[in-house]
Amino acid sequence: MTPFLIEPQIMSYDGGTKLHLFKRELNNVFVVRLKWPSAHLYDGQITHGCAYIALKMLLEGTKSLSFDGFNRYLEGSGIELNLTADGFSFTAMKSSLEKLLYLLSELVNYSTPDENRFQKLLKNEVDQLQSLLDDGDSLAYLEFVKKVYKGTPYAHRVGGDVETLKKLKFQEVSQYIKEVLNWSNLSIYASGNFCETTFRSTLEKNRIQEGFTSNYKQNIQEYDYLKQNSSFCVVKDKKKSSLVMGHLGVKRHSKDYIKLRVLDYILGYGSGFVNRLCKRLREELGLCYSIYGDISSTSSWYPGCLNIQMGTRPENVLNAVNEIEKVILDLKINKVNQKELDDVKSYLKGAMYFSIEGNSSIARYLLEMDIYSLENDFLLKQQSEIQSITLDDIFDVANQYLDPQNMVRVVVGSSEPEGFVKLT
Known part of the structure; x- marks a missing residue:
């Protein structure tokens, strides 16, 4: 089996x-x-x-x-x-x-x-x-x-x-x-x-059913989401400024969900210092100790969101925002290289084997199979799809789903960066 x-x-x-x-x-x-x-x-x-x-x-x-x-x-x-x-x-x-x-x-x-x-x-x-x-x-x-x-x-x-x-x-x-x-x-x-x-x-x-009501009827609604290009700040007496930025993402049922998972590991989800956000913001510029970013992990029956999180010195906030947007824009202009893609495929193949070792993961998979109507072999299909993803696929989903010109940016820190609206 x-x-x-x-x-x-x-x-x-x-x-x-x-x-x-x-x-x-x-x-x-x-x-x-x-x-x-x-x-x-x-x-x-x-x-x-x-x-x-x-x-x-x-x-x-x-x-x-x-x-x-x-x-x-x-x-x-x-x-x-x-x-x-x-x-x-x-x-x-x-x-x-x-x-x-x-x-x-x-x-x-x-x-x-x-x-x-x-x-x-x-x-x-x-x-x-x-x-x-x-x-x-x-x-x-x-x-x-x-x-x-x-x-x-x-x-x-x-x-x-x-x-x-x-x-x-x-x-x-x-x-x-x-x-x-x-x-x-x-x-x-x-x-x-x-x-x-x-x-x-x-x-x-x-099981005792007496006294209980019939099945609860969920009122699932669709909503119109705003496309936003806005920046907000909360001024607090903090030595570090905490920055979160991103925009609306995709539902778990999206046909491009698996491709976006692969893109995430190239952008900012991968372990170590190999993803692009970490390599640029931490290793090359020294703007942060750690940085994280992805678009697929929050996907559910409602759209998740691209969210990029980092901490930096107050005087570096605007530079950090600018550099993050450059990293995203580069993914939309230039294709990733083959080694990046191959490394992610190899990592995800090993990670999937580890994920099925624990009963907690399998129980979570059972839940996901139920609520998202996934088939018994969905993991096998995911593995196959990951290995078939091409450089063109990553380029296409980056252009379709990443939008650095329309992002929400929120910073909490000791100063009010230029162009940010102060929240009270």
Whole structure:
């Protein structure tokens, strides 16, 4: 069996729960990802941050497990839990399968939202966000996203803004848990070493549908995005200026998505100092310690964005912006050389082999196969497409999707660069 072929067992339970199982016996570990609808990106009537806070509230305790008891259960069972934007990821040993499924049933069946714990959680989230906004890099990126996606739900942080979190009501979160975070809307993706029969039968036994609403209907909308050529700054007492610049990108379904991934490694995503942004801005000009840039990694069911991030001295901001735009423009004027392309192809071939070694990666692939309707051999097709990409292909996508004359630029630093509009 080719390592790039992922053939999960897929089943749907009465009431809506979808289960995707991919058993592999590389070791005694397995990973389970839970995903509910990403309502925080779809529905304008839901307060931004509500969905994320609701997920966190599931972890605040159930009928049988207090907050402390919940965490002791995780530790005692050897289960690692991580929060994602629309669910949870669990890592556990094969012997802990039934313990994990019991925990899942507690979360979904017996969540008991408590208003006092909600208020404490909300205060903690606001405090953490305000601390985040004191970091120049984080603030620059958040302001950049607001400008690029202006007028759409994607302009908002998944976890909410300070203003929206302060408006969030306990009743709204409780209602969201009841209407959305139930079995009807849950998809489960599991990869690793587990007993498939035990997984299916235990899940079926633990699911309680009574009292839950029918499937949540996502209100997916299309938006008109502005083409912008604008520069903004936030003046803060920082020794370093944090710069983010870019523009709207493509959806994950774009026919050129794989070609853009290859272009990214030439532009600014590659490791080490081989990509063009790092070579020019760091190695040749000494304008930064590190720089990053790509257009494909944020692609989803809505357009991602080209985003280039770096830190530099305040007096170097305008020079850095100019040099970044020159690097991009050169990709639109001159074809990359064959060695650059061959090096990226070789790197991505090796990286793909490494990516299928971990159960976390496979669980993520199962999720992507589901939400993007990818076929079981999509990795094999990607590998083939990458190896077939030509210099002309890279030149064509650079000209079609990179637009240095229409970019949003945001800088956070101690001074106001010439031509930048100050944000308050």
